[in-house]
Amino acid sequence: MTTLQTSTPLAIEPLDLPARPAASPARAALRQFLRSPSGVIGLCLLIVLVLGTAVGPILYPVDPLDLVGGPFTPPSADAWLGTDYLGRDVLAGLIYGGRATLTVGAVAALITIAIGLTVGALSGFFGGAVDAILVKLTEFFQILPPLLFAMVLVTLFGQKLTTITLAIGAVSWTSAARLTRAEFMRLRNLDFVKAARTAGAGNAHLILRVLLPNALPPVIVSATLAIGVAILFEGGLSFLGLGDPNVMSWGLMLGQNRNYVLDAWWAVTFPGAAIFLAVLAISLVGDGINDAANPRLRRRT
Template sequence: MSAGPVERPPGEAGGGSAAPASPRALAWRRRRHSLGRFWAGYRGNRAGLAGLAGLAVFVLIALCAPLLIGPADLSLTDAPGGPHEPPSAAYPLGTDNYGRSILDLVIWGSRVSLTVGFLATLMCVGLGTLVGIVAGHYGGFGSTVLMRITDWVLVLPALVLAVAFAAVMGQGTVTIILAIGLTAWPTTARLVRAQTLAVEARPYIDRAKALGGGHGHVMTRHVLPNVMPIVLAQTTLTVAESIIMESTMAFLGLGDPNTLSWGGTLQEARNAGAVSSGLWWHLLPPGLAIVLVALAFTLCGRAIEGVLNPRLRERR
């Protein structure tokens, strides 16, 4: 009597058995699966896809700006056009008071505005995440001190603090990045601390501590991965706020006068009397670029928050 076919567990092929996957391979497999689920949820949000497409266009324009614009096009003395020419075939968005193309200024200004937005956000979110995790994990008197400092910075107007920092440290792009990064972190810190307290109350944190896990292990291996969804969503929203703040500070004359940015273009338009003279083409393009980039980041942030937050997914 012949025996029936022998069932083999998954991973066995033929007569031999496949070696078990390593922990690193399993971790990468889980990450790829998580990314696949995230993208599947994200692409179901049309507003998020529109924001991502708009953001990709602006980033591509900023990267290709040196290939599209030459040094002579941005020169104050050798500009090819005449001052304040209205939009035409040669200059689709008109020219400024120096004869430079407004379209060239908007394209080149995207490099500074996006760079400041990304770097300031990286500093802001990094500082806020560090303060939030440390305050939520350790607790006690140190947490109280950190949160009182956070509350003090939070109730003060961020723009006023940024202007004060920039006035003390002097004009420059680095100054604007530091001013924004040092004043816009409290919101992230409060959100991360609240999430850290929720994670610390879970049973597996107690098991990790009982097995000998130290403070660094718990914060980096267990708390940080669980707060990253909030940090990621907050990052996209903070970039938009940073770009708007940079443009505002440049408009107030606190930016680097030798650097072209959207806020600096608006400041030049104000100094040239574009508002009273009705030169809308000097004001509208950089202002519209700021609005569109801020809207793109906001749409991306809301979409990411909707994918990562189970409660928001249930409401959809």
């Protein structure tokens, strides 16, 4: 039986609390990320690729659409990685094409996550009729074969980089939506959400400040992986001849030179390798973030 006689006002002894300020969850996750070898390797690789496409034009000022020599010139001092079927410089293509490819990947992933988060958050938070409608919508997009659907969109709206980006975003948001919805449904009945409600939090606050930050870790992982998927998509579309012919990209190089792979391996291999490395790097980073963000997988130290 609890006795309430002991109304001592808390014997407070001067404690030696750690002087270091409390690590925020984000900082703790970053520290954890830097401890995972695959994540760090991926991040380094990604930084090299991004830097290469960013400063490459300064170091190697060649227009990727210019005809610099004869077609199918093997790698030489003039064209370091050779020329393609029209005589365009492959290295310049890699540098400028990387810009387009990585941008398409990043922007398409952003669109994917933006749509996915919105649909998933609303659906998971409100439940009921809102949920039913949004889940049906998600399922509608899910049953369409994504590559075919993207091809249809690009053929309909023109082979431009923006269209391609939007098309990729439009076909790949469903998994992000389902993931966010599941997280929201798990979180919305937790005590701290109820506590925020009883303290007077409105729906917007609950969604944006209480639920969303707690739902983010898995979504960030899927966003990272979505970049890789978007790059592959762009490559796939260009390979099938649906790339933007006016903007050099890795997928376009691959697609245009694929008929000549036996005559000029360099024109296909290098862009292929670039796509491979980019997707690998992004997957490794995603893996590292997953380890860092998911405490259940975290090893005890």
